[in-house]
Amino acid sequence: MLVLLPPSEGKAASGDGAPVDLGSLSLPELAAGRRAVLDALVGLCRGDEEQAAEVLGLSRGLRGEVARNAGLPEAGALPAGEVYTGVLFDNLGLAKLDAAAYARAERSLLVFSGLWGAVRIGDRIPPYRCSMGVKLPGIGALGTYWRTLMDAAVPAGDGLVLDLRSSAYAAAWKPAGEVAARTATVRVLHEREVDGVLKRSVVSHFNKATKGRLVRDLLNAAAEPAAPGELVDALTGLGYRVEVSARGTAKRAWQLDVVVDEIH
Template sequence: MLVLLPPSEGKADGLRGRPLAWGSLALPELDEARARVVDELVELCAGDPVKAREVLGLSEGQSAEVARNAALRTAPTAPAGAVYTGVLYDALGLATLSPAAKRRAGKALLVFSGLWGVLRINDRIPAYRCSGGVRLPGIGPLAGHWKGPLGEALPEVAGSGPVLDLRSAAYAALWRPSGELAARTLTVRVLQERLVGGVPKRSVVSHFNKATKGRLVRDLLEAGPLPRRADRVADALRELGYRVEADDAAPGRLDVVVSEV
C-alpha cells in the first residue's frame, strides 16, 4: 500500500544536519528535475527578493522564507518527516510511532512537494518555501514540470497494491494515477455530521480535514500490516473505529464521517 501525502507550508526551525546530499533522496531518477527547480528558486530568491515574494505568494512579513530559499544549497537538513509541521503531521505524530509503525511509514508514505517532486519521510532535506501551485519564471507551473518525471517514476513505486491519496488539490495536480493504477487509487473526503434542529446535516471540514487524515494514517500504520487490496481499505478503517461510506457517485472516494473535529 502506498499513501500519498501533501507537504506542509510550515517547516521546522533549528535544523542542524549536514547540507543536502544529491543522490541521497528517494527516486534519484528525479534528481535532474529537482535540480532545475532548486537552481531556479535559489537564483530567484537570491537575486530579487521582492519578485520572489510575489512569485511565491508571500507577504513582506515572510521575507525570511525568501532568505531561507536563497540558502538551500548549504542549509542544514533533517528527515522530511521532521521538517514538515502543521495539522496533518502533528496528528500523524511520526516521532512517536512504534518501531514497527515507523518501518511501515518509511515504506508506505510518499510526500509530494513542489520543490522535490516526491520524498520518503526519511529523506534529509532543508526547510524551504515553494508550494505546488507556484509558477517559476524559467520553468513555468510546477505541476507541468513534474508531470513527466513523476509519470515515469511513480507507477513502479506504487507496485500492485492500493494507493490511498490524501493530497490536496495543488499536489494532486503534480501527478494523477491513470489506467489500472487509477482503478485501485482511493481518495478520502472528511465530512462532519451535526444535528441541526434535530436533523443530521453534513458539511465538508477544512482545517480539521488534515487532522483526521493524519490520525487515520497513524492508526493504519500502528494497526499492523497495511491492506494489500483496494477493496480492503474501507474495511480496515472501519475496524479501527472510523465511520466510512463509499460514494457511488464518485467511484474510488471514501467519505469519513465524524461528529467531532
C-alpha cells in the same frame, strides 16, 4: 500500500545536519528535475526580494523565507518527516510511532513537494518555502513540470494507493488505468444535527487532522490493505465510519467519505 501525502506550510525552523545531497534522495528518476527546480528557486531568491516574494506568494511577514530559500544549497538538512510540522503531520505523530510502525511509514509514505517532487520521510532535506502552485521563472507551473516526470518515478506497485493529497499536489501525478482502479481518495465530512435535521459539511483544518490520525492508526495496527475495499474494512475495524461515495474505474479513483460527528 502506498500513501500519498501533501507537505505542510509549517516547517521546522532549521536543520542541523549536512546540506541536502540530491543524489541520496529517494526516487532517483527525479534527480535532474530537482536540480533544475532548486537552481531556479535559489536563483530567484538571490535576486530581487520583491519579485521573489511575489512569485512565491509570500506576505510581508514571510519575507524572511526568501533569504532562507537563497541559502538552501548550504542549509542544514533534516529527515523530511521532521521538516513538515503542520496539522496532518502533527496528528500523524511520526516521532511517537514505535520502531516497527515507523519502519512501515518509511516504506509506505510519499510526501509530494513543489521543490523536491516527492520524498520519503527519511530523505534529508532543508526547510524551504515553495508550494506546488508556484510558477518559477525558467520552469513554469510546478504542478505541470513535475507531472511530466512523475509517471516514471511514483512507485505505485500493484497494491492499494491511498491518495490524501490536496488538489494542488494531486496535479503533479494522477493515477490512470489499473492504478486508478486501486487508488482511494478520502474526504472528511462533519455530520451534525441542525434544527432536528442531520446535515453534512466538508471540513478543512479538521480534514488534515483526521487524515493524519487515520494514517497513524493504520501504521500502528500494521494494516496492509491491498485494495480500496480492504481499506474500508480496515478503517471500519479501527473505529472509523467510512462510506464509499464512488467506486474506482480506469479513469477515476475510489472516493471514500470518513464521517465524523466531532471535530477536534
